[in-house]
Amino acid sequence: MVADVPGFGTSNEFGLAICELREALPGDDSVSTDADELERHGFSLYDYHPGVLHSVVVYPLTTDDVVKIVNISRKYRMPIVPYSGGTSLEGHNRGHASGGICVDMSGMDRIIEIHEADSDLVCQPGCLWVDINETLRQKGTRLQLDPAPGATIGGMLSTGCSGTNAVRYGTAKGEWFLNATVVLPSGEIIKTRSRARKSSAGFDLTKLFIGAEGSKSLSKATEAAIEVLNQGVGIQCVELLDDLFMAATNKYGMSLRKWPEKDSLFFKFQGHSAKSLDETAAVVRNDQEATSLWADRKNALFSGLALLEGDDGKGWSTDVCVPPSNLPRLVYETKQDLSEIGLVSTIVGHVGDGNFHALLLFKTDEELEIARHAVHRMVKRAIALDGTCTGEHGVGIGKKEYLYEELGYGTVELMKTIKRSIDPLGLFNPGKLYPDPPGAADPRST
Amino acid sequence: MVADVPGFGTSNEFGLAICELREALPGDDSVSTDADELERHGFSLYDYHPGVLHSVVVYPLTTDDVVKIVNISRKYRMPIVPYSGGTSLEGHNRGHASGGICVDMSGMDRIIEIHEADSDLVCQPGCLWVDINETLRQKGTRLQLDPAPGATIGGMLSTGCSGTNAVRYGTAKGEWFLNATVVLPSGEIIKTRSRARKSSAGFDLTKLFIGAEGSKSLSKATEAAIEVLNQGVGIQCVELLDDLFMAATNKYGMSLRKWPEKDSLFFKFQGHSAKSLDETAAVVRNDQEATSLWADRKNALFSGLALLEGDDGKGWSTDVCVPPSNLPRLVYETKQDLSEIGLVSTIVGHVGDGNFHALLLFKTDEELEIARHAVHRMVKRAIALDGTCTGEHGVGIGKKEYLYEELGYGTVELMKTIKRSIDPLGLFNPGKLYPDPPGAADPRST
Structure with a gap:
């Protein structure tokens, strides 16, 4: 036969x-x-x-x-x-x-973990999506991918499935699959990404296996994390703005009013003007105020610089991203760290995504080195909290040293292999994104 | 220096x-x-x-x-x-x-085409997103990615950007970028995908360049098409069910009521029960009816088989996907074709995505061959309408012969190169997904 x-x-x-x-x-x-x-x-x-x-x-x-x-x-x-x-x-x-x-x-059909606060879950590839939805129904939510009733998660990932709801919620090729644990043909096990909702740490290897139909991986997503429907219907964004940022906004003077200088949460609703729901913060009273506040948010660098005396201030802006439930801890520990190094700094975050930005202000070369080390500690902290070295800024030169730690040796080598297969002479943007081999000198340790 | x-x-x-x-x-x-x-x-x-x-x-x-x-x-x-x-x-x-x-x-900063009916546009990589939104504002919509105001599309793609709205609308790594025209290090120009909203034609090469930070492509997205916000807020899906499908549903007998046997459009609203908005179709009167109708939609194969006399009927189920504005023409021409070949067949479509499914019913080997040729013509028609050979079913064996035509030689070879770099012995699912070289015998021509 x-x-x-x-x-x-x-x-x-x-x-x-x-x-x-x-x-x-x-x-x-x-x-x-x-x-x-x-x-x-x-x-x-x-x-x-x-x-x-x-x-x-x-x-x-x-x-x-x-x-x-x-x-x-x-x-x-x-x-x-x-x-x-x-x-x-x-x-x-x-x-x-x-x-x-x-x-x-x-x-291999089990749901292993449900992270309600992060709106994600971890399951095995043989798990039926209808079983997942039966479990999620009791929690008032659901996975919006809806292929054939007998479909299981491994195949859904491996074929880039969708179904009737895709016009509203997108397909498996969108952002439903955060990461996958994959067994490569070499027998090596890799995990394609961290559990952070967003990552700019290179191109997304999860996507390389979505739609590959098992031709590259054993399709197995053995511990794939799945983004389930965002529970906050109508919430377009949730921004954390720390006390120093609010002070900077007041000082920068572009806003129409003075804000309480407290840690604040601002929500933007779809179809409505921005409103602050944090009881400790003032409520935005009209559209004009909302517009000016969001403009100040966009001007974070410049308003931050207003915190320094004189015109020679500089700012190091950076971002990390962790599962949303880990964000409070990351922010707390980072604020504490930053308060001890003697530099002025502000923190703003996209809370809904677990993504946050720090702006470290400095004037002298000595202060620059202090800032560099503080950023290094913040990134290490984020990775330790199941996060990524960058949520949206990208890797460039500044973050490439962290990729091995964040993604694992096998995952990074796979990225480099794909890179080499397409660009054998290494002419496109050499020295960016892809890290040097492990063991290369750490500039901060010399 | x-x-x-x-x-x-x-x-x-x-x-x-x-x-x-x-x-x-x-x-x-x-x-x-x-x-x-x-x-x-x-x-x-x-x-x-x-x-x-x-x-x-x-x-x-x-x-x-x-x-x-x-x-x-x-x-x-x-x-x-x-x-x-x-x-x-x-x-x-x-x-x-x-x-x-x-x-x-x-x-290279121009918007080249705006496809209002498809909710997509084609622009060059130097185009500012704020300029795009100024243009779209006059049409009552917007691109929801919101990185720094000075960011342009090429960099937004190349870094997998996001911004404050990602909690609600996802990131550039989701489904905002439908495809990109890319200049490879070899000097070859490839286009990563068709303009169809969804595709299961292999893993998504667009995603391979999103977040690559120009290290692999010249980042160029020279004619990148961008999915703009779906205009129909609250619409979860729009399903087209043709006259024969409605007849099959009535005959299959699982539905609580008899439906008019006309071509019908059914809309599902977020947070509401299903309702038909097509004036030519009956209105669903309660949740129970809605549930039973959507169940029948899921049972399309079985209800379709009810159209054939006897128990020996078989069905060939297949799908294609085109830009939504091309769907009416594709459905019209396909219905006409199918009506001429003497087979019973039904058509159902995810209208919002431009995705449609045909079920061709047959009993004999001769009829199977007729169906096979009709599917071939339908796929050719979809690809000619800027579409894909499969919107959600995938490639497997059945569609792999179409990839060269749909994606272009360079794109397919790139997919194969990546495949080879990860799976040098070709042990994972050989013979699936990746097409044989062009010129291999067409089984229908022998």
Whole structure:
């Protein structure tokens, strides 16, 4: 039924591979060559494309099981086809002409964590989206992707799914999938991103696996975090402006009124003017005030500089982003740190995204070095809080040293490999974004 | 000031490169080595990262100019740094240690097309987002990305920008950028996607350049199409259900009532029950009816099969997606085609996304071949209408032959190159997604 195909292992080798799979995977039902099983996994009632059956179906229960399968696949050059909900329509689940391994993810179907405050959850790739929504319904929210009822998360990611709600909520190629844990063909496990809602730390490797249909990864999103519907309907943004920023705004003098110099939260509603809902802050009384406040927010650098005496002040502006629930801690610790170094600084944040900006003011070269070290500590703190070195400013030169720590060695090397495959001479923007190899000298330690 | 750096051209070679740039680019002001120009492009008042100035600043006016610059860069191994709005904060605009070419996109600042019916527009990379919003304001809409006021589209794409509105509208890494025209380091021009709102045709190469910070592309998005805010606030989905589908729904008998057997549009509103707004269709009277109608929509395959006599009917389900304004023509021509081939078929569409599904019903092998050819014609028609071979079902085996036609040779080869760089042995899902080389036999022509 299957044939020896050049470039792949022989039937004999595939037999050895199946023996190794039986040894490697625990449980009696983890490896099957039962005819009905092969038929169910390699044939479909819903499409009519040619193809053969797989040689074997395996049922991993953990990411480590997946690694074992991939390593055996590589050893015997035996193709791998992932199997998620089995609802695909274009022959996705057919076997390869040489036979091969069908990896059925139905044994990895658990929701692992729900982060209500962050509006995200972590689940395994075999999880049904209807089961997720049944769980979320009790919390008054839902995942708005709605493919076929039998679809599971691994396939939804791997095909870039959408459904009837996409006009309003976008597709899986948008921002529903924050990250994915992926087993590469090398057997290496990578996680594509942090759990921060936004990141400008390079191009988004999650997106590289969305729509790849398992052709690149084992499709597995073994611990994919999914952004669920933002609960605050109608909230366009929530901005945190600290006491010093409010003071700076008053001093810069572009605003129509003087604001209380307290830490404040400002909400912007869709279709309404900006209003402050923080009881400790004054309420914006009309559209004109709202407009001038948001203009001041945009002028953060200049209003910040107004805090320094004289015209020779400078500001180091930087950003980090963490899961929203970690933002209070990050802001608290960073404010404390900044208050101890003797520099004037302001903090403003996009609270809804867990993204915050610090502006550190200085005049002398000595103060610049103090600021540089403080920013370094802030970035380290954000990464330790499951965040990213940059939420929206990007990497450039200033943040590239943090990518290994944030993303892991394997993820960064993958980015560099893709980079090399497209730009073999390294002529486009050399020295930016991609970090130097680990162990290169830290300028702050010399 | 700049030094000869191993792996890059020498200072002498860079001198020759600058001469060639002057010959290649029209106009007296297209190539500048003026000290003030170099200072303005390679230094920043807003960050404090080390770096040197560029050797030369060039001002392309067309994509072809960009190709010429890239070819000269490659010839002399002279680095390229893109320059968009110049609002970046992490040393993005610094020169390379060897010197190099700064490509300032300010001469390419036009909005080229606005597609109101599709809620997208096409513009050049030097276009200011505030200028775009000034234009869109007159049409009652806006782009919701809001980085620094001086930011331009090329940099916004290249950094994966966001801003204060991201909690509600997502970031540039979501679905604001539909596609980009990119000049690769090889000098080749590729377009990353069609203008269709959704596509499951592989992983999204647009995303590969979003956040790449010009390190992979010339950042250029020379004709990037931008998804602007969906005008229909509160509309969660708009579904087109054709006359035969409505008949099938009645016949399948799961619905609580009988529906008029006419082409119908159904709207689902956020926070409300489903209601039909099409005057030619009946109005849903309560939540229970709405629920049952949407359930039938999900059961399209089974209700469709109810149209055939007997139990041996089969259905070929497929999807395509085009810019929404092209959907009426695509549906009209496809209905006409399907009515002439003697098969029963139904059409349902996600109108808001320009995505539609056809279900072709058949019993015999002969009818299957007729259906296969009809699907082929439908896909060709969709691609000719600036669309994609699949809006959400994916490529698998069934659609891979169309990728070259839809995406272009260069784009597909880039996808394959990335695939090869990650999966050198080709073990993951071989034979799926990536098309065979052009010229391979068409099964329908034999």
